[in-house]
Amino acid sequence: MAQLITTALTYSKEDATKYFFQPMFVQNPMLADFDVMYGVNGSFKLQKFASLDKITKAEAAGFSGQTGAALTQRSIVVARMEAEASQNGGTFYNTIMGEVLRRGLNKDDISGTVLQEIVSSIFMKGTARDLNRQLWFGDTASGSADYNVYSGIFKNYASLPAGQKLVGAVGALGTDAAIGAFESMYAVIPNELREMWNDVVIEVSSSVADNYRETLEAKGVSEGFNAIVNGIPALKWRGAMLIVHPEWDTHIVADSLATDVHRAIMHVRKNVAIGTDINEVGGADVWYNKDEKENRFRMEYVVGVNYKNDELAVTYISA
Numbered sequence: 001m002a003q004l005i006t007t008a009l010t011y012s013k014e015d016a017t018k019y020f021f022q023p024m025f026v027q028n029p030m031l032a033d034f035d036v037m038y039g040v041n042g043s044f045k046l047q048k049f050a051s052l053d054k055i056t057k058a059e060a061a062g063f064s065g066q067t068g069a070a071l072t073q074r075s076i077v078v079a080r081m082e083a084e085a086s087q088n089g090g091t092f093y094n095t096i097m098g099e100v101l102r103r104g105l106n107k108d109d110i111s112g113t114v115l116q117e118i119v120s121s122i123f124m125k126g127t128a129r130d131l132n133r134q135l136w137f138g139d140t141a142s143g144s145a146d147y148n149v150y151s152g153i154f155k156n157y158a159s160l161p162a163g164q165k166l167v168g169a170v171g172a173l174g175t176d177a178a179i180g181a182f183e184s185m186y187a188v189i190p191n192e193l194r195e196m197w198n199d200v201v202i203e204v205s206s207s208v209a210d211n212y213r214e215t216l217e218a219k220g221v222s223e224g225f226n227a228i229v230n231g232i233p234a235l236k237w238r239g240a241m242l243i244v245h246p247e248w249d250t251h252i253v254a255d256s257l258a259t260d261v262h263r264a265i266m267h268v269r270k271n272v273a274i275g276t277d278i279n280e281v282g283g284a285d286v287w288y289n290k291d292e293k294e295n296r297f298r299m300e301y302v303v304g305v306n307y308k309n310d311e312l313a314v315t316y317i318s319a
Contacts, residue, residue: 033269040275045073078304079150086294168318178212192311206246260318267313
């Protein structure tokens with residue numbers, strides 16, 4: 001069986017929270033500000049009521065009830081996910097780390113050794129990276145088992161009204177292409193999104209962010225100077241924070257997910273809802289198999305994602 005450095009600790013509830021739940025969601029900056037719904041065990045519907053106004057009229061005798069708050073339902077279909085790996089302590093024999101291995105018949109059992117923090121971190125970073133990748137790029141129509149378990153954010157946002165799905169040009173981005181894309185997106189945002197501009201972020205691939213930095217650098221003003229010297233840790237456009245996703249570029253190229261990596265989403269992050277049972281951490285299991293002399297790790301959880309309101313998002317994606 002293929003080996004992956006991992007941990008063979010027996011986890012308590014507190015350990016499981018620390019090693020599994022927190023790194024996956026609470027301490028995951030890629031998921032910050034999304035509407036994460038915990039304790040989910042099956043698919044469910046998001047309930048969205050339209051805003052209601054103009055129901056206050058001049059006083060008059062009798063009763064005249066006003067209507068207009070239509071209910072829209074959008075489903076979050078969750079899927080069962082599983083990550084498994086194994087490792088035997090013999091991998092570390094005759095290395096510097098072999099000095100911390102157990103002695104005698106327990107050489108392959110790394111339980112309780114100082115390797116615990118190292119191997120836990122390696123496994124969980126990989127699992128969290130998988131979660132982020134699938135949440136964005138999951139597509140049940142994909143031919144790849146790495147992506148086809150559930151539909152992710154990009155796939156769900158493909159259901160936005162046509163006017164809110166801008167298609168970018170294919171090929172290398174030209175001068176000022178990113179700022180042009182932002183202006184095009186802003187021109188078609190619904191009034192509801194405009195009203196919530198203080199909560200809007202622009203999530204972009206690194207190709208788009210780099211093009212925007214080049215525009216700022218070319219201006220030769222204070223923003224451009226900071227871009228050259230500091231890289232502008234917090235890029236903004238018209239006050240909206242840019243969240244840069246270099247991993248988008250990596251996955252798109254590595255897995256041939258699109259013709260170009262250039263993409264941007266202008267939205268309110270709370271518009272994205274994630275359902276999961278990961279907070280229950282009951283799906284994390286670690287044990288040492290004496291027959292195979294392997295430390296084994298298994299993690300199971302359910303997860304699904306969708307967006308709430310058409311009015312709170314605009315996308316720009318090169319084909």
